[in-house]
Amino acid sequence: MSEDKSIKDPLGRRGFMSLLGKMCATTAVCSSVASVALEGVAAVAKSTPAKAEFPPAGPVPEYDWTKHRWAFGVDTTRCIGCLRCVEACKVENDVPFNPHDFRTWVERYVYLEGEDKPHIDSQSDPVNIAAAGSPHDYRFSDRYRNAKVTKAFFVPKLCNHCENPPCVQVCPVGATYKTPDGVVLIDKDYCIGCRYCVQACPYGARYFNEETQTTDKCTWCYHRITKGLKPACVEVCPVKARIFGDLNDPSSEINEFIRSHRISVLKPWTGNGPHVFYNGIDSEVT
C-alpha cells in the first residue's frame, strides 16, 4: 500500500475529503460528549438521588418536593377485595374503562383443600368480568362458593415507584423520570410511545393508553399528594388496607405501618428497590 501514500489528492476531491475529515471530527466530539454523559449517568445511578440537584420548587407551586420521601403500604390482611380502589383510580386518573388498562388492580389468591398451589385471578379475569356485568364495574365472582378453601387473601397491586426504576433507565427520551420525593412520573407531552418501559417493568404496572398514545401508570395521585391529600385508592379504601405517607415524617402512617409489621417487597431479586411495602403475602405472590 506504499504506492497509495504517494497518491496526491485528485483535484476536486480535496474539498470533499476535508469535509469528510470535519465530519469525522464532529463524530469524535459527539462520541466524547456521549461518553461524558454516560459517565454522568453512571455516577447518578450509583449514588442515591441527590436532592440538592433539584430546585425546591417543582412543577407544583408551594410544594417543596425536596422535603418529602413518599412510600406506600399494603396490608393484605385487611383487604376485602371490594375493588373500590380500582374504580376510584380509574375515575380519578381518566384511566380507560376496559379490562386491560389499570393503574392499580387487585389479585385474589385462593388455596383449595388438597392443593399446594393457589388459584390466582384479578378483576380482569373473564369470569369476574362476566360477574360484574359491565366494563365499568369491577367485582370478584363467587366461583369458590362451593369449594373447600384452606387459605385465601387479596393483594392490591400498583406501581412500586422503585429506587432504581428499570422503566426510567430504558426510556429513550427521558419522558419518565424519578422526582426527588421518590415518585416515578411520565411526561405525556414528551413520551414517544415506544413502550420499552412497559416491557421493562417486572410488575406489569404500566399500560399503553390508546387514547393519548402514550404510556401511563400510577403516580400515587401526584396531583393530590402535592396538595396534602391522599391518593384516591387510599382515600376510598373502607378497611385501611392501603397506607400512604412520608418516610421523612417519623410519625407518619407509613412509618408506623413499617415499624409495626414484618414487611416485604415484590420481586426483591430484581434490585429495583420497590417502595410499596406489603404485609401478609406469601411467596406465591409475585
Add this chain to the structure above:
Amino acid sequence: MHTFMHVAPFIASPFRGYVYPNETVLPWGVLIVVYPYITGLVAGAFIVSSLYHTFRIERFKPVARLALLSALAFLSFAPAALLSHLGHPERSFEAIWTAHWTSAFAAFAYVAGFYAILLILEIWFAFRVDIVAMAQTARGSTGLLYRLMTLGSYDVSERALAYDRKWTKVLAAVGIAAAAGLHGYVGFVFGSLKAREWWSSDLMPIIFILSAVVSGVAVLVLIYVVSSKVRKAAIDESCMTGLAQVLWGFLIVTMLVEALEYVEMLYRRIEGIGMIEQLIAGPIRIGLAIQVLCSLIPFLIVTVLLARNVRGRALIGWMSISSVLLMSAVLAMRWNVVIGGQELSKTAKGLLTFTPPLWGREGVVWASTLLGGSFVFLWVLARLLPPWEPAQMSE
C-alpha cells in the same frame, strides 16, 4: 363469557393461568418482529460485500456491489418499522436531540445514522466510475442527477481509482464492526431486560448477529438468483459456492449458540421453568418448529452441496430453496423471541396467545408492505446504479 367478548376488544389476547391485567395487550407486535429482521438483512448483506471489498476474496465480486445496494435498501426501511410503531412518531427526534443515554433505544438513531453515512460513502466510492460515466452520457434530468451524484469529481485515472479502492476497503472494514454493532445492539435491547425471562440473556446479542448474517446471506443469494434470471445473465458458480460456504459456516455456529441458549435455560431449572416449557409446547410451538426445521433442512442441503461439489442448475436451485427456508427460519426466530417473550407472563404463572391483526398500523399487511417496500427500493436503486459486473451485463 359473552360479556368478556363484548368488553374486551380484539386487541386483548386470550390467556391461561394468571397474567397481570395490563399484560393482555402485547406492547410490541409484528412491526417489532419485522424491525430486527430487516436490520439483520442489512448486516448479513453488508458482510458479504466486505468479504470482497476488504478481504479481496475475488469470488464474491459479482455480488459485492449488489450486496451494498441491498444493505442500503433494507437500512432505509428499518426505521420505518420502528417509526410506525411509535405512538407519537412526530416526537421521535427527541431521541436524538434529548437522548436519554441509559436507554438502549436512544442509541438507535446514532448507530443507524453512523452506519447509513458509512454505507452511502462506501457506495459512492464503489460506484464512482459508473456515476462519472453516466454523468457524461445521460441527458436531461437523469443526467443532472448523475452529475449531482459525482459531487464534482470526474477524475477516473488509475491513481484516482486506487484511491477509491483504498477508501472502499477501509469503509468496508469499519462497516463490519458497524453492522455487527447495529445488530448486536438490537439483541441488547432484548437481552438486557431483566423483567422478561425469555429475553434476559447474555447470548442474545450474539444470537442476533449470527442469525442476521445467515438471513442476510440468504436474501442476497435470492436477490442474486432472481435478478440474474430477470436479466437473463449467467450466475457465477464460484460465487454461489462461496456464498454456500459462508452460509454453512455461520449457520452451524448460529444453530449451536441457539441450542446452547435453550439447553442452558432448560437445564438450569430456574423458577417458572414449568411455564417456559409450556410456552415452548404451546403458543410458540409452530414458530419453533419452523425455526428448527427451516434451519436443519438447509444445513443438510448446503452440507451435501459443498461435500459433493455440486455445480450448475442443481447448485443454484438448491441454494435458492435453502435461502427461502433460512429466511423463514430467521423470521420465525424473530417472532419466537419478540412475541414469545411477551406471551410468557411476567407472573411466571400464565401464558398469553397472540394473534396479530391483519389490518391497521400494527397489522400483518402493513408490516409486510414495509418488508416488501425494501425490495422495491432495491429495484429502484439497482436501476439508478446498476451493480452488475461488465461480464454479467446482459446482452
